[in-house]
Amino acid sequence: MNIKSIFVNLPVNDLNRTRTFWTKLGFSFNEQFSDDKALCLVLNDGLIYSMLITHELFSNFTNRPISDGTTTQVLTAIQVESREEVDRIVKLALENGGTRYREAADHGWIYYDCFADPDGHQWEVMFSDPNQIPK
Structure with a gap:
């Protein structure tokens, strides 16, 4: 098996705060996969990304409760x-x-x-x- 890339999907509350936080750490975003509901955080371009997704959009991908950040x-x-x-x-x-x-x-x-x-x-x-x- 050979995995081409990985996308770790995480729910976030505030995309602007999230973008500012990761930008200040020196990371960038793939704007092609970013919009007003999600940001594509580049961890290793071409291989590893984290999709930082609003709770509203994230709820479309699961039938389980979304973590509130306390667990x-x-x-x-x-x-x-x-x-x-x-x-x-x-x-x-x-x-x-x-x-x-x-x-x-x-x-x-x-x-x-x-x-x-x-x-x-x-x-x-x-x-x-x-x-x-x-x-």
């Missing part, structure tokens, strides 16, 4: 190039409306830190060095 439905982990990039992204998230739900962890071969975005979705930002994995 954990999914943890989205993104890998970056360095420990410094982990710290930079989490710092920006916390400065721009994100909240901390867990402290950073350093296991030698993997380092990660976490934040919840303004809608309560939980994100883990990590850096790993496979050469440091204990044998």
